[in-house]
Structures are given as C-alpha cells and as structure tokens.
Amino acid sequence: xxxxxxxxxxxxxxxxxxxxxxxxxxxxxxxxxxxxxxxxxxxxxxxxxxxxxxxxxxxxxxxxxxxxxxxxxxxxxxxxxxxxxxxxxxxxxxxxxxxxxxxxxxxxxxxxxxxxxxxxxxxxxxxxxxxxxxxxxxxxxxxxxxxxxxxxxxxxxxxxxxxxxxxxxxxxxxxxxxxxxxxxxxxxxxxxxx
Amino acid sequence: xxxxxxxxxxxxxxxxxxxxxxxxxxxxxxxxxxxxxxxxxxxxxxxxxxxxxxxxxxxxxxxxxxxxxxxxxxxxxxxxxxxxxxxxxxxxxxxxxxxxxxxxxxxxxxxxxxxxxxxxxxxxxxxxxxxxxxxxxxxxxxxxxxxxxxxxxxxxxxxxxxxxxxxxxxxxxxxxxxxxxxxxxxxxxxxxxxxxxxxxxxxxxxxxxxxxxxxxxxxxxxxxxxxxxxxxxxxxxxxxxxxxxxxxxxxxxxxxxxxxxxxxxxxxxxxxxxxxxxxxxxxxxxxxxxxxxxxxxxxxxxxxxxxxxxxxxxxxxxxxxxxxxxxxxxxxxxxxxxxxxxxxxxxxxxxxxxxxxxxxxxxxxxxxxxxxxxxxxxxxxxxxxxxxxxxxxxxxxxxxxxxxxxxxxxxxxxxxxxxxxxxxxxxxxxxxxxxxxxxxxxxxxxxxxxxxxxxxxxxxxxxxxxxxxxxxxxxxxxxxxxxxxxxxxxxxxxxxxxxxxxxxxxxxxxxxxxxxxxxxxxxxxxxxxxxxxxxxxxxxxxxxxxxxxxxxxxxxxxxxxxxxxxx
Numbered sequence: 001x002x003x004x005x006x007x008x009x010x011x012x013x014x015x016x017x018x019x020x021x022x023x024x025x026x027x028x029x030x031x032x033x034x035x036x037x038x039x040x041x042x043x044x045x046x047x048x049x050x051x052x053x054x055x056x057x058x059x060x061x062x063x064x065x066x067x068x069x070x071x072x073x074x075x076x077x078x079x080x081x082x083x084x085x086x087x088x089x090x091x092x093x094x095x096x097x098x099x100x101x102x103x104x105x106x107x108x109x110x111x112x113x114x115x116x117x118x119x120x121x122x123x124x125x126x127x128x129x130x131x132x133x134x135x136x137x138x139x140x141x142x143x144x145x146x147x148x149x150x151x152x153x154x155x156x157x158x159x160x161x162x163x164x165x166x167x168x169x170x171x172x173x174x175x176x177x178x179x180x181x182x183x184x185x186x187x188x189x190x191x192x193x194x
Numbered sequence: 195x196x197x198x199x200x201x202x203x204x205x206x207x208x209x210x211x212x213x214x215x216x217x218x219x220x221x222x223x224x225x226x227x228x229x230x231x232x233x234x235x236x237x238x239x240x241x242x243x244x245x246x247x248x249x250x251x252x253x254x255x256x257x258x259x260x261x262x263x264x265x266x267x268x269x270x271x272x273x274x275x276x277x278x279x280x281x282x283x284x285x286x287x288x289x290x291x292x293x294x295x296x297x298x299x300x301x302x303x304x305x306x307x308x309x310x311x312x313x314x315x316x317x318x319x320x321x322x323x324x325x326x327x328x329x330x331x332x333x334x335x336x337x338x339x340x341x342x343x344x345x346x347x348x349x350x351x352x353x354x355x356x357x358x359x360x361x362x363x364x365x366x367x368x369x370x371x372x373x374x375x376x377x378x379x380x381x382x383x384x385x386x387x388x389x390x391x392x393x394x395x396x397x398x399x400x401x402x403x404x405x406x407x408x409x410x411x412x413x414x415x416x417x418x419x420x421x422x423x424x425x426x427x428x429x430x431x432x433x434x435x436x437x438x439x440x441x442x443x444x445x446x447x448x449x450x451x452x453x454x455x456x457x458x459x460x461x462x463x464x465x466x467x468x469x470x471x472x473x474x475x476x477x478x479x480x481x482x483x484x485x486x487x488x489x490x491x492x493x494x495x496x497x498x499x500x501x502x503x504x505x506x507x508x509x510x511x512x513x514x515x516x517x518x519x520x521x522x523x524x525x526x527x528x529x530x531x532x533x534x535x536x537x538x539x540x541x542x543x544x545x546x547x548x549x550x551x552x553x554x555x556x557x558x559x560x561x562x563x564x565x566x567x568x569x570x571x572x573x574x575x576x577x578x579x580x581x582x583x584x585x586x587x588x589x590x591x592x593x594x595x596x597x598x599x600x601x602x603x604x605x606x607x608x609x610x611x612x613x614x615x616x617x618x619x620x621x622x623x624x625x626x627x628x629x630x631x632x633x634x635x636x637x638x639x640x641x642x643x644x645x646x647x648x649x650x651x652x653x654x655x656x657x658x659x660x661x662x663x664x665x666x667x668x669x670x671x672x673x674x675x676x677x678x679x680x681x682x683x684x685x686x687x688x689x690x691x692x693x694x695x696x697x698x699x700x701x702x703x704x705x706x707x708x709x710x711x712x713x714x715x716x717x718x719x720x721x722x723x724x725x726x727x728x729x730x731x732x733x734x735x736x737x738x739x740x741x742x743x744x745x746x747x748x749x750x751x752x753x754x755x756x757x758x759x760x761x
Contacts, residue, residue: 042344048260049344052360055353078341081358184349188264190271191350 041066041075041087044173047183054180054192056080057103060148062124063180064103067173089168093160099168100153107142107149114142121174137161143174150174221472231469232462232572240433243426250422253415257343257362267349270413274348277407285408286354292405293355296398297366305373310751312381318443320517321380324435326750328428332372335423336363348410355409363420364412371399371424379432383443399425440514440576452490453510455480459572463508463579466570467494471581473567476503488522488639489515493584507564507584509549509639512577516542528737529693543571546578549639552616553582556641559614561607562634585627585634592702594628596664601673603633608657609677617645621656622696623663647685648724652694654678655686659695659710663702667713684718687711 042049044065053063064085066075072092079086084105088098102108114129120143130139138155152172156164181192224230256262295301306329313322345362347353359365374395382388399421406412442454453459455478467473474497481493492508520538539545546569553566564582571578594600604626611618618625619640627634642649654674661670674683690711692700703710 046344048263048346051346051349052344055347055349079358080360082353082356187260188267190264190267 041078044175047180050175051184052080053085054177056085057105057148059105061146061177062174064101064150065173065175069171070167073171091164094156097155102151104149107151134158222469230571230574231466232459234573240430243430246422246426250419253419254339266415270415273414274351274410278351289405289408290355292401293409296370296402302369302373309377320441321436325376325380328431329372332424332428336368348413351410353410355411357411361413362416364416367402367417368420368424370402371421372428375425375428384438440512453512462572466572470570471568505584505586506581508579508581510579511542511546513542516545524736527733541575542578543575546580549580552638552641556638561610563638585629588627588629588634590623591626591628592623599631600628600633601661601670604657604661605674605677607633607635608654612650615644617642617649617653620696621653622699623660624698626660648689651686651689655690656699659699662710663706667710671717680719684721687714687718688721689724
C-alpha cells in the first residue's frame with residue numbers, strides 16, 4: 001500500500017473549520033443582538049439604505065429617516081414594502097405605546113378635524129389631530145408633501161407628552177427624493193425609478 | 195450474608211478452547227499521516243458547497259463597499275433588463291402565480307411544521323434537534339446579514355411582483371430552499387431517493403428564482419447568496435450534525451442502530467482486521483440484528499493459515515451506539531438510582547476498550563464467555579470493531595433442553611461471577627446459549643467489576659427466572675441450594691422487581707403466566723425487600739437535566755415558530 005498525501009485533506013479541514021467558526025460567530029451575534037439588526041430603520045446620513053423607502057412609495061418627494069435619535073429612543077419593526085413603509089419609534093418612558101410612523105402615497109386616516117401645525121420642512125404641510133388629551137395624549141401628526149404622506153400615530157401618558165412629542169418630531173427627518181436620486185447615480189451608477 | 199464456598203476445581207463453568215490463531219504476518223502499523231481504514235468521508239459535493247460559501251462571504255463583504263456594490267448592482271441590472279425583454283402579459287400572469295404559490299407564508303410554514311410532525315412521529319429526535327437548530331441558525335444569519343447590507347430592490351426596471359424588506363439576501367428563496375433541504379436531509383433516505391429529491395427541489399427553487407427575476411423583485415446576486423446560505427451551508431450543517439453514517443434514515447423498520455456494512459465500510463472491515471488483528475476475512479454478514487440495539491453484530495468468516503474457514507463474531511460500534519448507550523444509562527440511572535454504576539462512556543474507543551477488557555477478565559475468571567480477539571480501529575474515536583469467538587452450533591437457552599446439567603451449569607456461571615466480583619447485569623434468555631449441554635454467556639458489554647451486592651443478587655434472580663421458564667421454580671430452587679445458601683436466594687428475590695428484570699425475560703414470564711417471582715419468594719426464607727428507589731444528588735441532577743432538556747425542546751419549537759415568521 002502506498003503512503004497517501006493528506007495535505008489536501010488538512011487544508012480542507014482548516015477551511016472548513018474557519019467557515020464553521022465564522023458561521024457560529026454570525027449566529028451568536030445574531031442571537032445576542034450584536035448584529036446591527038436592532039437599528040434597521042435607515043438614518044438620514046445613510047442614503048443607500050434609504051433607497052428601499054423611496055421604492056416603497058415611488059411618487060413620494062420626501063422620505064422619512066432617522067435624523068437624531070434622542071437618548072432612550074429606539075426604532076424597530078422597519079417594514080418597507082411595495083405599498084409603503086412602516087416602522088416604530090419606542091421611548092423607554094412609554095415602551096408599551098410606540099409611535100407608529102407610516103409612509104404612504106396618501107394619508108390613510110381621517111384627515112378631517114386636523115389642524116395645521118408648523119411645517120417641518122420647506123414644501124411640506126404638517127397637520128395634527130388630537131383624539132384625546134386626558135388621561136392619554138393621543139392622536140396623529142401628518143406630514144403631507146407631493147406624492148406622499150407620513151403619518152405619526154402617538155399615544156402618550158399625560159405629563160410627559162410635550163417632551164416626548166418634541167423628541168420624536170426631532171428624531172424623524174425628511175430626506176428629499178431628488179437628493180437621493182443624485183446620490184444613487186453618483187455612488188452606484190443606478191437610476192432610481194421613476 | 196451467608197454464602198457457600200467456591201466449587202472445587204474441575205466444577206467451574208464451561209471452558210472454550212481457542213478456535214483460530216491470528217497471524218502476525220498480515221499485521222501492519224499505520225504510519226503517521228496515512229488515513230485510517232474508514233476515513234471520515236468528505237465528498238466532493240461538500241467541498242463544492244464550502245467553496246460556494248466562500249463565494250457568498252466574498253459577495254456579502256464586497257457589498258458593504260459602495261464602489262463594489264455599484265459594480266455588482268450594474269451587473270445585476272443588466273441581467274434583469276435582458277430578462278425584462280421577454281415580458282408578456284400571459285407570462286407575467288404565470289410568474290405572479292408561481293411566485294405567490296411558492297412564497298406564501300402558509301406554504302413554507304406548513305411544510306416546515308409537517309417535517310417536525312413526521313420527525314416526531316418516527317421518533318427521529320436527533321434529526322429533529324438538528325433541523326430546528328439549523329433552521330434557526332440560518333434564519334438568524336439571514337436576519338443579521340439583511341440590514342447590514344440594506345440593499346434596495348432592483349432600480350430602473352418596473353417591479354411587477356409584491357415585495358417586502360431589503361433585497362439582499364432574498365428571504366423567500368432562502369425560506370423555500372431551507373424547507374426543501376431540511377426535508378431532504380431529515381426525511382429522505384440517502385442514495386437514489388435523496389438524489390431524485392435534490393433534482394425535484396432544484397427544479398422547484400429554480401422556478402421560484404426564475405419567477406422573481408422575471409418580476410424584477412430580486413437581483414440575481416440576492417438569490418445567489420440566499421441559496422448558498424440556505425442550501426450548501428445547511429447541507430454541511432446537516433452533514434456535521436446528523437451524518438448519514440451515524441444517523442441513517444430508513445423506513446424499513448427494525449433497529450435504527452445498525453450500520454450499513456456494504457461499500458466503503460465493508461472493504462474497511464476487511465482491511466482493518468487484516469492490518470490490525472492479522473485476520474484474513476473472507477466474508478462479513480450481519481447477524482442477529484433483531485436482538486441487538488447497542489451495536490451492529492456481524493458474523494465474520496475468517497480464513498485460517500491452513501485455508502480452513504472459521505466463524506468469528508464481531509460487533510461494530512459507532513458514535514450512534516455511544517449516544518444510545520449514554521441515553522440508556524441516564525434513563526437507567528433515573529430508574530434505578532445510586533445502586534447502579536451508570537457512568538456513560540466518553541468515547542467509542544472507551545466503550546470498546548471496556549468490552550474487550552471485560553471479555554478478557556471473564557475468560558481469566560474461567561467464565562464461559564467468547565474468546566476475545568481484540569478490536570480494530572475503523573475511524574479514530576468514531577468507529578471500532580471488536581472481534582470475539584462465535585459460538586457455532588449453540589442455541590438460545592429457551593430453545594434448548596434444560597436438564598439438571600444445564601441448570602447446574604447456568605447457576606455455576608452466576609456463582610463464578612460472584613466469586614470473581616463481576617455482575618453481568620443483562621442476564622436474559624437471549625444472552626444465555628447452550629451447546630452440548632454446557633452453558634455459554636454472551637454480551638458482556640454491560641458487565642461491572644465489583645458491583646453492588648444488590649446487582650449481584652439481581653443476576654442470580656434473573657438466571658433462576660430464566661431457568662424456571664423451561665422447568666419448575668421448585669426444581670430450580672432445589673438445584674440452586676447446591677451452590678447458594680437459602681439466604682442468597684432470598685436476597686436475590688428480595689432485590690428482584692419488575693424493573694430489574696430485562697424486558698425480554700419480563701415478556702417471556704408474562705407469556706408463561708406463572709407467578710415465578712412470587713413462587714421463588716415463597717420457597718426462599720422470608721426477607722424484607724431491598725429498596726430500589728434510592729435518591730442521591732446525581733440522580734436528582736440527571737432527572738432535573740432530563741426535565742430541562744424536555745423544556746428546552748418545547749421552547750426550541752416555540753422559538754422556531756416565532757423565528758420562521760422572520761422569513
């Protein structure tokens with residue numbers, strides 16, 4: 001019997017071991033939440049990730065993004081789809097009642113009874129409609145712009161509502177679609193439709 | 195306790211002369227670096243799968259760099275634009291239907307839950323655990339990768355189908371591939387059926403990929419990475435967790451512990467016995483599979499130096515047997531408590547070494563057990579073959595004529611074990627053979643040296659019960675008093691419980707209809723029963739561990755339900 005060379009087998013074993021270690025680490029990272037999946041909603045400084053939001057409402061001239069997340073606030077359940085984008089803004093002071101942010105082609109909820117609010121960006125009309133002031137401070141805030149509408153549904157306990165309202169309004173920014181088109185063209189060489 | 199002295203020389207158990215002299219000529223030391231007779235098999239498809247995994251890792255790493263992502267995206271879009279040129283109304287309708295049918299949450303969930311139900315129904319718990327863990331790990335891996343890349347859907351082309359979330363990797367493609375691979379590697383027997391299943395699965399996945407590319411819902415590279423994570427990596431994980439050599443899938447019935455002895459393993463047996471034990475094997479056949487669950491028993495035809503063939507008995511031990519031995523011992527420890535030494539073996543080598551040692555010890559003690567021929571290494575630490583004498587011409591005691599000579603011989607075997615400080619621990623008809631009116635004892639793998647007095651007493655009770663099945667308890671008791679004191683017999687049946695009687699013996703007693711245990715207790719002097727249910731910290735810990743494992747399994751299934759929703 002001839003002596004067989006086992007070097008090839010060893011190199012495979014090494015490669016296999018390395019791959020297994022990477023997989024284990026990735027799975028462990030995912031399990032322990034070390035991966036960045038916890039902050040899935042794109043920031044305004046990361047336009048490449050924001051492109052999916054633009055695709056969810058192709059007509060929207062502005063796109064919601066995370067501008068400045070105050071301490072104690074997190075985002076979750078980021079769900080862009082072909083008919084709009086939805087995500088949650090959660091404050092540690094009101095964890096059971098997150099602010100639901102939705103981008104759609106038009107405001108989906110009853111708009112009657114809403115009163116104008118200071119515009120959050122040029123070319124945008126903002127409205128607020130309060131359903132309740134006490135014991136809960138609940139209602140909706142609308143950002144209306146050409147081709148789209150962002151709805152913020154909030155429901156805070158009385159007492160801290162003013163600060164929480166200010167914080168979440170500051171947290172969500174509106175990114176111009178035109179600017180995103182330029183960035184995508186420049187960085188990836190692709191045209192954002194339409 | 196009163197015991198009778200050891201019988202006079204010449205009255206011990208049967209002696210068995212050696213049958214074949216192993217030759218030193220064929221023996222050969224395996225040099226360092228040379229593979230063992232049955233090297234751990236990594237087939238070519240596994241190598242390709244690993245290569246593909248490296249491709250996926252490179253793609254994913256590249257996509258985190260905008261310049262590379264731009265190049266990849268432009269390439270993807272060129273392919274999609276080419277596909278878009280063949281779009282027609284009827285084809286779009288067909289592709290939408292294919293996409294809807296194969297990406298439905300209900301399709302994938304019902305399929306995955308169906309796999310779990312079948313695995314539970316067939317009690318294939320190793321496959322079930324592997325399936326749950328691998329699917330969970332793959333889903334979590336996909337969930338971790340997706341937001342890290344945050345890739346948009348195809349741009350500049352009309353997207354015709356529904357979509358949700360980031361594009362890379364394609365979750366619907368990964369979910370379907372994972373479900374199909376899971377079914378193939380946990381439900382379908384390896385070989386022809388699995389190969390056919392792979393083709394069928396490949397056709398289904400290809401149909402989904404084609405539909406989604408046509409609809410411009412995914413980029414080609416989104417599907418490529420999804421497929422690599424959900425197919426090759428899952429296959430490698432199944433290969434590692436439930437290798438077919440250790441956990442074969444079969445629907446033919448019979449014991450699941452038995453290994454296939456054809457092909458590479460058959461050739462390896464011949465080589466291993468030739469090189470390591472100097473035995474020239476002419477033929478290998480499975481033998482007595484129905485009576486064995488802890489190993490794969492074999493009948494080996496060995497050619498002697500003069501050309502004559504002699505039969506030897508072999509037992510093939512692999513990791514699956516080690517695992518089943520561990521479970522068997524844990525369950526016994528829970529049932530019996532601290533009266534039993536039920537420490538599991540850490541490796542297959544230790545398990546085989548122990549049996550080989552016991553065979554030699556018993557022969558040295560003059561017990562009529564098979565002559566040991568040593569054991570051969572098939573795959574280091576994973577698979578070994580122990581070889582011993584084959585009792586040609588013998589028959590199981592329940593098929594033999596049990597006269598006074600056989601009764602005395604059988605009782606003398608127990609007497610000799612007591613004197614040698616050994617307990618067999620599995621005395622039952624299938625382990626007691628008779629040849630020419632002499633008793634032979636087999637299957638010493640569970641034997642213990644310096645056992646508890648309780649365990650020795652149980653051996654006597656089980657032997658007397660076995661003999662009483664073919665005779666009367668009164669006569670067996672009378673013969674036993676020639677070798678044992680009445681108090682010994684009283685102790686044996688005070689220790690005897692239904693649970694201490696091996697299942698084969700228990701079912702034969704039940705079929706016999708006589709109250710044999712009660713009868714022996716009435717014949718022997720009165721004695722308080724020896725308690726069995728004794729608790730200690732180890733037993734409590736093992737019991738708690740088993741309960742925790744059951745709870746973990748239930749949690750895993752619950753977690754699985756939740757996480758599969760991420761797909």
